[in-house]
Amino acid sequence: MNDRFEQKQxxxxxxxxxxxxxxxxxxxLALHMIAHHFVVPEGxxxxxxxxxxxxxxxIVVLEVAFLVTVTSHALLGVRAILFDLGLSERSxxxxxxxxxxxxVLTVGYGLWLTWTITRQI
Amino acid sequence: xxxxxxxxxxRRAARWADVxxxxxxxxxxxxxxxxxxxxxxxLYLHLAVLSLLAGGPGAWDPFITLARSPLFLVLDVILIAGxxxxxxxxxxxxxxxxxxxxxxxxxxxVGLMVVAIAGLIVMALMVFGG
Numbered sequence: 001m002n003d004r005f006e007q008k009q010x011x012x013x014x015x016x017x018x019x020x021x022x023x024x025x026x027x028x029l030a031l032h033m034i035a036h037h038f039v040v041p042e043g044x045x046x047x048x049x050x051x052x053x054x055x056x057x058x059i060v061v062l063e064v065a066f067l068v069t070v071t072s073h074a075l076l077g078v079r080a081i082l083f084d085l086g087l088s089e090r091s092x093x094x095x096x097x098x099x100x101x102x103x104v105l106t107v108g109y110g111l112w113l114t115w116t117i118t119r120q121i
Numbered sequence: 122x123x124x125x126x127x128x129x130x131x132r133r134a135a136r137w138a139d140v141x142x143x144x145x146x147x148x149x150x151x152x153x154x155x156x157x158x159x160x161x162x163x164l165y166l167h168l169a170v171l172s173l174l175a176g177g178p179g180a181w182d183p184f185i186t187l188a189r190s191p192l193f194l195v196l197d198v199i200l201i202a203g204x205x206x207x208x209x210x211x212x213x214x215x216x217x218x219x220x221x222x223x224x225x226x227x228x229x230x231v232g233l234m235v236v237a238i239a240g241l242i243v244m245a246l247m248v249f250g251g
Contacts, residue, residue: 019215026208044188047178074161116175
């Protein structure tokens with residue numbers, strides 16, 4: 001346990017999906033940052049700017065894809081940390097279910113917020 | 122019903138955060154965990170702040186002044202540091218997990234962290250330079 005580089009990794013489906021969403025995040029986070037902050041003169045849009053930004057359907061698709069990807073990646077990471085506590089199989093199953101529910105709620109909230117803003121258009 | 126955490130179990134589980142007398146690999150692992158936990162906290166704070174948008178311009182626009190304050194810009198730079206460290210370290214973990222560069226993990230970690238520092242300097246200049 002002295003050096004993690006020496007340990008042999010045994011990838012699980014959770015690890016695999018975290019890797020896949022991580023790769024997706026490199027692209028989606030970069031797009032999100034450029035579109036939301038770097039090309040905006042003062043670094044953040046006012047309300048009218050946000051509404052205008054979400055007027056383009058492809059932007060809405062990319063933002064929703066970003067939300068789903070970042071939420072999956074984050075909650076898979078939380079799952080991995082909790083699993084390292086050495087819990088029982090039953091507890092691990094409950095944690096997976098709870099985190100899945102939290103992920104669905106998070107994405108649902110994001111969709112509701114996007115819908116609420118785009119209704120202003 | 123979740124298994125109650127015994128104090129000894131908690132101590133054992135928290136041992137990962139103690140990098141004393143550990144190798145570079147353990148430092149990489151702990152860095153990934155700490156930045157990961159920080160980014161999850163940030164994600165939910167960010168989503169909570171975005172709820173202001175549901176209140177219309179009267180709720181959102183005053184927040185912009187606060188978001189442009191020097192304290193917020195410092196927090197932005199800390200956030201960018203977390204992304205760069207977690208993201209670039211994650212690239213190493215993913216590559217080695219798929220069997221790429223397993224023998225040169227230490228060099229890869231050091232190289233990617235140098236890239237993270239360089240990227241952080243550039244982005245901090247962009248944040249404070251407007």
